[in-house]
Amino acid sequence: MFQSNRHEHASGFIEFRTESLTGIRTRICPERVKRGIGVPDIPEYSEEGCPFCPEKVCQVTPVFPDGSRLKVGDSITFPNLYPFAHYHTVTVMSGEHVVRRFTYDLIHNALSGQIRAMKDQSGYVSINWNYLPSAGASLPHPHLQGLCDAVPDTLLMKYLRGSLEYYNEHNQSWWNYLKESESQTERCLKGTDLFWYAHHVPVGEKEIRCILPATTVSDFQASVSLFSEDLIRILEFYQDMGHGAWNMSIFFATDDEREYFSAFATLVARINPNPLSTSDTAFMEKLHLEPVILTLPEDLGNIWRNCNGNQ
Numbered sequence: 001m002f003q004s005n006r007h008e009h010a011s012g013f014i015e016f017r018t019e020s021l022t023g024i025r026t027r028i029c030p031e032r033v034k035r036g037i038g039v040p041d042i043p044e045y046s047e048e049g050c051p052f053c054p055e056k057v058c059q060v061t062p063v064f065p066d067g068s069r070l071k072v073g074d075s076i077t078f079p080n081l082y083p084f085a086h087y088h089t090v091t092v093m094s095g096e097h098v099v100r101r102f103t104y105d106l107i108h109n110a111l112s113g114q115i116r117a118m119k120d121q122s123g124y125v126s127i128n129w130n131y132l133p134s135a136g137a138s139l140p141h142p143h144l145q146g147l148c149d150a151v152p153d154t155l156l157m158k159y160l161r162g163s164l165e166y167y168n169e170h171n172q173s174w175w176n177y178l179k180e181s182e183s184q185t186e187r188c189l190k191g192t193d194l195f196w197y198a199h200h201v202p203v204g205e206k207e208i209r210c211i212l213p214a215t216t217v218s219d220f221q222a223s224v225s226l227f228s229e230d231l232i233r234i235l236e237f238y239q240d241m242g243h244g245a246w247n248m249s250i251f252f253a254t255d256d257e258r259e260y261f262s263a264f265a266t267l268v269a270r271i272n273p274n275p276l277s278t279s280d281t282a283f284m285e286k287l288h289l290e291p292v293i294l295t296l297p298e299d300l301g302n303i304w305r306n307c308n309g310n311q
């Protein structure tokens with residue numbers, strides 16, 4: 001699955017890892033965790049001028065071509081006013097500015113809204129979430145963003161290319177091999193409905209992935225209930241470890257890639273909002289395109305087992 005190379009130094013070690021399929025590289029430096037992630041400092045938002053508050057959202061946000069916005073439970077989905085994809089939608093999950101514990105309904109309604117808004121698009125769809133300003137959220141109210149473009153984004157492209165090469169060479173899906181292989185390791189997060197594991201070459205802190213029984217966003221309808229139940233547990237796991245902010249992306253492909261690609265979700269924990277705007281992303285991530293991670297994925301698996309009765 002990956003190559004690793006550990007460099008010992010006076011106060012600990014750095015582990016360099018490279019994922020075999022994609023060539024993606026990362027470096028893991030557990031000693032740096034002692035610098036701390038900060039305590040959650042969720043900002044107080046004013047209601048003034050907030051376009052996602054219930055009384056405003058239907059007046060100031062764009063509508064779909066038929067003049068509608070899509071409501072599922074308390075969630076509301078509409079086109080993004082400032083798109084950065086050919087098709088870009090927003091789902092406001094809640095009328096509340098701040099949600100501290102996410103319920104099944106909140107997650108399931110919002111994901112269902114995204115699926116309905118994205119399923120008829122042709123191209124590469126992703127469903128994404130920045131939670132809290134330190135994770136990139138620019139407005140209050142937790143909200144998801146659906147993107148669709150004709151060409152896959154950089155990360156998805158690496159997995160699509162790698163998966164096709166692997167399939168041609170081995171006549172089986174890399175994703176099945178991944179599940180088989182990861183389920184034998186301490187990175188596997190057992191006790192969930194779908195397959196979740198701490199990713200072996202993390203691109204972000206405490207990266208956790210779910211391999212979905214799906215390829216396209218339409219397929220996702222069949223497993224969105226199980227996914228929502230699992231996701232609540234993963235978010236509580238992050239919160240129990242002190243992380244109040246995160247990014248999530250769920251990547252889908254097209255019917256043409258069904259034989260060799262599985263849709264997958266990935267989550268990374270982000271630094272908590274803090275008064276100095278200290279960032280967890282610096283020259284290594286932004287300019288070298290090489291993440292520096294604090295937590296070994298194997299340690300994350302162990303914390304999960306400790307929190308979930310040693311499964």
Ligand SMILES: [Zn+2]
Pocket residue numbers: 047050051052053054097140141
């Ligand atoms: Zn608001």
